[in-house]
Amino acid sequence: MMKVSHVNLWVRDQDEAIAFYTEKLGCELQEDVTIEEMGGFRWVTVSPAGQPDLRIILMPPSAMPGSPETIKKLEDVVAQGAAGGVIFDVEDCRATAEELKRRGVEFTQEPVEQFYGIDAGIRDPSGNQHRLVQRAMQPAEQG
Amino acid sequence: MASGDRHLLRARDLIDARYREPLDVAALAQAAHVSPAHFSRQFRRAFGETPHQYLLTRRLERAASLLRTTDHTVLDICMEVGLSSVGSFTTSFKRAYGKTPLAYRRSFPPAARQVPIPTCFLMGATRPPGRMRAPRPLPTLESSSEEDTARMAG
Numbered sequence: 001m002m003k004v005s006h007v008n009l010w011v012r013d014q015d016e017a018i019a020f021y022t023e024k025l026g027c028e029l030q031e032d033v034t035i036e037e038m039g040g041f042r043w044v045t046v047s048p049a050g051q052p053d054l055r056i057i058l059m060p061p062s063a064m065p066g067s068p069e070t071i072k073k074l075e076d077v078v079a080q081g082a083a084g085g086v087i088f089d090v091e092d093c094r095a096t097a098e099e100l101k102r103r104g105v106e107f108t109q110e111p112v113e114q115f116y117g118i119d120a121g122i123r124d125p126s127g128n129q130h131r132l133v134q135r136a137m138q139p140a141e142q143g
Numbered sequence: 144m145a146s147g148d149r150h151l152l153r154a155r156d157l158i159d160a161r162y163r164e165p166l167d168v169a170a171l172a173q174a175a176h177v178s179p180a181h182f183s184r185q186f187r188r189a190f191g192e193t194p195h196q197y198l199l200t201r202r203l204e205r206a207a208s209l210l211r212t213t214d215h216t217v218l219d220i221c222m223e224v225g226l227s228s229v230g231s232f233t234t235s236f237k238r239a240y241g242k243t244p245l246a247y248r249r250s251f252p253p254a255a256r257q258v259p260i261p262t263c264f265l266m267g268a269t270r271p272p273g274r275m276r277a278p279r280p281l282p283t284l285e286s287s288s289e290e291d292t293a294r295m296a297g
Contacts, residue, residue, distance in 0.1 A: 006259075026160055028205070029223070032213035033254045038265070043258045049160065065267025 006045070007086065008057045010078045011126040014044050017058040020125050021046045024103045025088075030055055048088065056086070078127050081108075085130040093118035093134035100132075150175040151189045154182070155197065162201045163225045168194050202226055203239050210248040212257065217244045 011017035021027040027046040034042045041063060045055040061074040077083045090096045093111045097120045101107065108129055109121035117135040124130065154175045158166065171194050172182035186194045202224040209220045221232040236244050 023163065029209065030212060031254065031258050032209075032215060033258050034214060035255050035260075041260070041264065043260055045258075059264075063264060063267070065263060 004054065006055045006057055008059055009086070009124075009126075009128055010061050010074060010083050011058045011124070011128070012060065012075065012078065013125070014042055014058055014060060016125050018044060018046070021056070021058065024100065024105050027056070028052065081123060081127045081129040083128060085128045087131045087133055090132045090134050093120055093132055096120075096132055096134075148185070148189055150177070151186055154186065154194065155190065158194065158198045158201055162198060162205065163223065165225060165227070166198060168198075171198075199235060200239070203236055206232070206236065206244065207240060207247065210244055211251050212254050214254055220244070 009017075018029060018032070022029050026049050028049060030045045030047050030052070032042070032044045034040055044058040046058065047054055047056065061071045061078065064071055064074065066074075074083070097107065097111050100122065106123045107120060108123050109119070111118050111120040111132075113119075115136070117133055117137075119134075120132045122130050122132065154171045157171060157174055168183060169179050172179040175182055177185070183193050183195070186192075186197070190197060192200070205224045206220050206226075209215060209223060210217075213220075215223065217233075218229055221227075221229050226232045233243055236242075236247070240247050242250065
């Protein structure tokens, strides 16, 4: 069996990203290690609250092995919100949205009813776009 | 627990979610709309420990995790879990774990030995500087080379 243990998010600044994902979204910081003998390579992961076995890696494009041009391209794609995001499963989309707004999270879409549930969009400081989805049918009920 | 005790569950959820913030029993009691003394008694009856103990335990548990898996300083970790005094953090930590925060950290392998860094990043970071930053032809978006795609995929 294959399970997802890590997903990668490109972020422009790791400290800024840690603050956003922990203080604003309520994730837990799991790992933050700088390895001096690897040129100061910094490995940072966070987990959604209550899901410690899923690690979201917060990685700056500059850590990617590639030419400066390639890295610059990736940075642009991230800033435009086109580098991919994640979908957060939430119990109450409207209440979550209200709380996140109180904490200053930027919304790209207000909660709206879709056939699959209630869906809202947020943007992190780097430009990554995520969804908050309250599913109309919980997975356990899907048989 | 009686259904009328829902405010206690909410208070506990609040501790679990927002232990980083300067929460105290007064703020929790306020959120539960009862007096601090009444709130502490009710909480203890429902969960077997006072809200103060529950909050401190939550913070110490997070601090222990950060000591094992990050290289943040003890001072930073103290602040990150919502405590403001390193002295009382160290005392509480020692009471709970039998060791000071630093001794606790040293009893585990260094965090840097535990993180699963993907090989592609390792290769990038350990490549000789000249080669790593050498300019090479830019792949166009339409026909990015296989090599480039492989690198992006990690």
